[in-house]
Amino acid sequence: MDMIAGKIKLTSKTVDQSMNPLDVLERETRLSARDVTVHYGDKQALFGISIDIPDRAVTSFIGPSGCGKSTFLRCINRMNDTIEGARVGGSIKLDGDDVYDPNLDVVELRARVGMVFQKPNPFPKSIYENVAYGPKIHGLARSRTDLDEIVVSSLRKAGLFEEVKDRLNEPGTSLSGGQQQRLCIARAIAVGPQVILMDEPCSALDPIATAIIEELIDELRENYTIVIVTHSMQQAARVSQKTAFFHLGKLIEEGVTEDIFTNPEHKQTQDYIMGRIG
Amino acid sequence: MTDTLLSAASPGSRNREQVRKGLRRRHRSEVLFRWAGILSIVAALGFVAILFGMILSKGMPSFWQSTLHLEAYFDPELIEGGPQPQREDSNSDADYQRAYSNWQRAVTLSNWNTVVETAIRAQVPEFEIETGDLLDLVTTAARFQLRDQYFANPDVLGQTMPVSILGSANTDNWLKGTIDRSQPDARQQLAPETRQLADQFLEQGIIRFDFAGHIFTNVDSRSAPASAGLAGAFMGSLYMMMVVIVLAVPIGVASAVYLEEFAPKNRWTDLIEVNINNLAAVPSIVFGLLGAAVFINYFGLPRSAPIVGGLVLTLMTLPTIIIATRSSLRAVPPSLRQAALGLGASRNQTVFHHVLPMTFPGILTATIIGVAQALGETAPLLLIGMSAFIANIPSSPMDSATALPVQIYLWQGNENRNFFEARTSAAIIVLLGLMLMLNAIAIFLRSRLEKRA
Amino acid sequence: MNALVIAALLLVLLTFSYQVGWSRSRKLAGNKSQHLHSRPIYHGVLAALFAVLPAMVIIGIWALFSEQVTNSFIVAQLPPETAQLSQMQLQAAIARVKAIASGYGVVGEPSATEVVAAQVFASYQQISFLAVLAAAAAIGAGGLFWAQRRIGPRLRARTEVEIFVRIALMACSAVAIVTTLGIVLSLLSDALRFFSFINPLDFFFGTTWNPRFQSAGTGSAGEYGLLPLLWGTVMISIIAMLVAVPIGLMSAIYLSQYADERVRNVVKPIIEVLAGIPTIVYGFFALVTVGPFFAAAGDAVGIDINATSALTAGVVMGIMIIPFISSLSDDIIAQVPRAMRDGSLGLGATQSETIRNVLLPAALPGIVGAVLLAVSRAIGETMIVVLAAGNSPVLRFNPAEPTSTVTVSIVNQLTGDADFTSPQSLVAFALGLTLFAMTLLLNVMALYIVRKFREQYE
Numbered sequence A: 001m002d003m004i005a006g007k008i009k010l011t012s013k014t015v016d017q018s019m020n021p022l023d024v025l026e027r028e029t030r031l032s033a034r035d036v037t038v039h040y041g042d043k044q045a046l047f048g049i050s051i052d053i054p055d056r057a058v059t060s061f062i063g064p065s066g067c068g069k070s071t072f073l074r075c076i077n078r079m080n081d082t083i084e085g086a087r088v089g090g091s092i093k094l095d096g097d098d099v100y101d102p103n104l105d106v107v108e109l110r111a112r113v114g115m116v117f118q119k120p121n122p123f124p125k126s127i128y129e130n131v132a133y134g135p136k137i138h139g140l141a142r143s144r145t146d147l148d149e150i151v152v153s154s155l156r157k158a159g160l161f162e163e164v165k166d167r168l169n170e171p172g173t174s175l176s177g178g179q180q181q182r183l184c185i186a187r188a189i190a191v192g193p194q195v196i197l198m199d200e201p202c203s204a205l206d207p208i209a210t211a212i213i214e215e216l217i218d219e220l221r222e223n224y225t226i227v228i229v230t231h232s233m234q235q236a237a238r239v240s241q242k243t244a245f246f247h248l249g250k251l252i253e254e255g256v257t258e259d260i261f262t263n264p265e266h267k268q269t270q271d272y273i274m275g276r277i278g
Numbered sequence B: 001m002t003d004t005l006l007s008a009a010s011p012g013s014r015n016r017e018q019v020r021k022g023l024r025r026r027h028r029s030e031v032l033f034r035w036a037g038i039l040s041i042v043a044a045l046g047f048v049a050i051l052f053g054m055i056l057s058k059g060m061p062s063f064w065q066s067t068l069h070l071e072a073y074f075d076p077e078l079i080e081g082g083p084q085p086q087r088e089d090s091n092s093d094a095d096y097q098r099a100y101s102n103w104q105r106a107v108t109l110s111n112w113n114t115v116v117e118t119a120i121r122a123q124v125p126e127f128e129i130e131t132g133d134l135l136d137l138v139t140t141a142a143r144f145q146l147r148d149q150y151f152a153n154p155d156v157l158g159q160t161m162p163v164s165i166l167g168s169a170n171t172d173n174w175l176k177g178t179i180d181r182s183q184p185d186a187r188q189q190l191a192p193e194t195r196q197l198a199d200q201f202l203e204q205g206i207i208r209f210d211f212a213g214h215i216f217t218n219v220d221s222r223s224a225p226a227s228a229g230l231a232g233a234f235m236g237s238l239y240m241m242m243v244v245i246v247l248a249v250p251i252g253v254a255s256a257v258y259l260e261e262f263a264p265k266n267r268w269t270d271l272i273e274v275n276i277n278n279l280a281a282v283p284s285i286v287f288g289l290l291g292a293a294v295f296i297n298y299f300g301l302p303r304s305a306p307i308v309g310g311l312v313l314t315l316m317t318l319p320t321i322i323i324a325t326r327s328s329l330r331a332v333p334p335s336l337r338q339a340a341l342g343l344g345a346s347r348n349q350t351v352f353h354h355v356l357p358m359t360f361p362g363i364l365t366a367t368i369i370g371v372a373q374a375l376g377e378t379a380p381l382l383l384i385g386m387s388a389f390i391a392n393i394p395s396s397p398m399d400s401a402t403a404l405p406v407q408i409y410l411w412q413g414n415e416n417r418n419f420f421e422a423r424t425s426a427a428i429i430v431l432l433g434l435m436l437m438l439n440a441i442a443i444f445l446r447s448r449l450e451k452r453a
Numbered sequence C: 001m002n003a004l005v006i007a008a009l010l011l012v013l014l015t016f017s018y019q020v021g022w023s024r025s026r027k028l029a030g031n032k033s034q035h036l037h038s039r040p041i042y043h044g045v046l047a048a049l050f051a052v053l054p055a056m057v058i059i060g061i062w063a064l065f066s067e068q069v070t071n072s073f074i075v076a077q078l079p080p081e082t083a084q085l086s087q088m089q090l091q092a093a094i095a096r097v098k099a100i101a102s103g104y105g106v107v108g109e110p111s112a113t114e115v116v117a118a119q120v121f122a123s124y125q126q127i128s129f130l131a132v133l134a135a136a137a138a139i140g141a142g143g144l145f146w147a148q149r150r151i152g153p154r155l156r157a158r159t160e161v162e163i164f165v166r167i168a169l170m171a172c173s174a175v176a177i178v179t180t181l182g183i184v185l186s187l188l189s190d191a192l193r194f195f196s197f198i199n200p201l202d203f204f205f206g207t208t209w210n211p212r213f214q215s216a217g218t219g220s221a222g223e224y225g226l227l228p229l230l231w232g233t234v235m236i237s238i239i240a241m242l243v244a245v246p247i248g249l250m251s252a253i254y255l256s257q258y259a260d261e262r263v264r265n266v267v268k269p270i271i272e273v274l275a276g277i278p279t280i281v282y283g284f285f286a287l288v289t290v291g292p293f294f295a296a297a298g299d300a301v302g303i304d305i306n307a308t309s310a311l312t313a314g315v316v317m318g319i320m321i322i323p324f325i326s327s328l329s330d331d332i333i334a335q336v337p338r339a340m341r342d343g344s345l346g347l348g349a350t351q352s353e354t355i356r357n358v359l360l361p362a363a364l365p366g367i368v369g370a371v372l373l374a375v376s377r378a379i380g381e382t383m384i385v386v387l388a389a390g391n392s393p394v395l396r397f398n399p400a401e402p403t404s405t406v407t408v409s410i411v412n413q414l415t416g417d418a419d420f421t422s423p424q425s426l427v428a429f430a431l432g433l434t435l436f437a438m439t440l441l442l443n444v445m446a447l448y449i450v451r452k453f454r455e456q457y458e
């Protein structure tokens, strides 16, 4: 037990010290959203969200349940397209390309913007096949050895390789919850995305698995733009450099994580951080 | 390690090229896949359309049949038997019956064909045609039609009355063109004169296509196909459905209630469960074998009787009703049961006073689905002798009878294909119409009940 | 008339005993010092049960045996020669006596013995009817007396009524078991009788099917090789599956994954209409439309296709099975968690890639189960093949030629005057047993697979 506690502490420490918070402001913007609205049928879920998301940093969305965090996250890789009755307005630009440009190919967009879901959702296939799935459909590997290499390096980057190297042919569902989530991260990495979206990736996991994933996120930050939705403020504080606070479908406040937590401008943000809102 | 990190350091650019290259092919196969789906649906819908189109286009004309409108003279010279015998006090019931049936026999044995012939010839006094060919124009049941008219009103003796007589099946074929009119004489069913007369009558309005109400009121007939009807089959089906409703619904609902609400979860109930699921998938013809071996051979119930058919169909429908009732019982929220139990109701009271009433729409739907399924079932009925030719309307479930789907089976096998293809389609329309009605009633009642609840 | 009297008696007994039970327990309850275990209504029901059930048993026994007893009574009244008459004449003699007794009379002058017999019979009838009524009433009254003596504050009337109800429910649920037992036993016993004529090996492995009917005059029992029929069944089922599985599965996929709600709400019920159509209608459709169409199409391209053939029957059976496959697959695809689909789409897979690589593999066990159920339905289907397969039980491998199936032969062998003694009709049960065993195997396998599949995603 002590060891675990130590590990968590250690993790949060590494995270805190790894980057000067003010650096975030100097990072170039990878994603910029302007005036994004979402309707589900007649019900409006998001009201004019505008935010810039910096490259190679972790941006976290916090806010009470049902405030539209996931909805906004799904706008970024157009997963809302798959929901019947969902309509998106406004614009989101990824490296200057309009995500909602009718000429833009969703398939290509999603290859650039990977996603990890709330509940680990490995396919009912082997561990190897799970990771190889993305590269295969996108035709990223020219040969079997190419594919092997991608699978191994993705599993490595997801910090899972050592644990599963002897059972790559076992079904992905045979892993523990935390391992499954890392498998899903490996699966996303294997396509070589620029951005990785994570929707409460730890909410179904125990504290140890959570700590491991948080550590992993921190490592991945060096190469990817990461956006994470979380309902845990501690987690946001631990892993992210930039934080956005949503409430009732509106973006209330955004900024450097440290500022948001220590010195929120809005009363609603403060209330939420103090635990006064849902 | 450094290698992978390096490549990861510039993710994208090379990969994006790769992804782009594959896009065209992938989108093409997406479109193909989508089209495969659309085509499947079009095929399925197409089958429905073709099936109904075929049945309707073949069957609807059959409801309007060529009918001759004539003036018939009820000639006392021809009609024998004298006046209808009257009941006298000195006679026993049996004696009166005997006298009456003697009179009926004499009337029946009278030369009605000549009455018919005279009536037809009266329309075309000049036309030369042999008697046999002339009578081919009308159904062989024409004489019974006139006779029955006479039985209904013996006072017409010696008078001339307007009568309408069904054309024969062959006349109907000829006039509707269901037989190839260009075929040589040798291959036609009717003599040239008969055909000419038919055409002439049609032109003069003596033959008209009248609504063939007798399809609903007559029984099957072999000698006079034109006047064959569905009344016997309809009654047979009705009796069977009554048996099914009276037996299958209470037993089915009771077993569903027992299994869902009372039965302990053990090996025995597991067995019943598996057993019911299997029974639902046992081919219907096996139930027919059961009926033949057990109900007829072992218990000695009459062959061809709706009671046996009803029992067989009951056993067949039971699983449907049980499964459907169970699923509607399962849909009742557990909180309702807990609330009732919490108020001190016993388990029985909870089930019968609170849970069961809520499933009423579900049970109703299940019943109608089951009855509709039973109504259309044919195979098991063949094995218990319901495909025998029956020329009576059954007056009880113990009488010999046939059923609507079996009548369809019998008619489609009739040698007079040209006529019976249409007649079979008409019977199918009636059967499908009944099933449609059942379903409509189910939907209507269901929505009413659910609104009220 | 008699039935009405009996029904009235039972009704009177029912209301009376209910009333007795109810009012007696009411009286007890009125006495403040006593606390009743059950409400009066249950005492009433219990009393009614105790009174009516035994009375019904008596009447039931009488209903079962009265016919025989009555007939032997009449025969006893008639001169002794009567007993020597043939069955038909005896029935006629009995009917005459009954007719005279009922006052309807007979044609002609009845003989003196008949008149006497009728008089005796009439009074016998009255007396026996009254006696049965009296016995039923007495037993009912006895039951009621006993029941009302038991009424007391501590009588658990409700519990007893509930036990009775539960037993009745249990008996109803046993009907399903009894049905299965009945099927198995009747098929087995008659099949065994068939095997006393024909060697089972000749049946199961014979390649010739030629059950000469005895009326043909030859003494030989005929040949009963199952294989031609089995092959016909299998061939038609394969053709049916080749039609139904792709169309059914693709429609289900399109409707659940691509079509918007409006289209789904229109198309789904229409496809399901196909499921409600009686199979005799499909048979007619095959015979009148599909068969001639295939024959003409074959003519056009120079292939010899028979109008009634395995092809015709198989294709039409496939059409019949489409809604079965599509609604089962729809259910099964709906059970695959949405997260699985999102995972694949989120990686940039197209919709069809997701369906082919993730959704279908995940749903595969369930779909296999559904297909097995469909196969079991196909091999048990009767009317389509009776009308459209051509009824030619010869071992042939060309689907364009006529063939025959197990079900067709069952119908052929048992539709005539079944006497249950000749191998010609008994073979139907051996065929039925084969059919039952095959479908049972398929069903059990399918239900097991589907159940495992459901558990996987629960």
Ligand SMILES: Nc1ncnc2c1ncn2[C@@H]1O[C@H](COP(=O)(O)OP(=O)(O)O)[C@@H](O)[C@H]1O
Binding pocket: A040, A045, A063, A064, A065, A066, A067, A068, A069, A070, A071, A072, A083
């Ligand atoms: N598929 C959907 N259909 C309709 N409404 C939805 C759907 N998904 C989310 N919503 C609604 O949109 C709002 C935002 O939901 P969501 O983005 O899931 O919130 P969060 O992730 O912050 O908890 C909620 O009110 C929710 O009810």
Ligand SMILES: [Mg+2]
Binding pocket: A069, A070, A071, A199
């Ligand atoms: Mg969410």
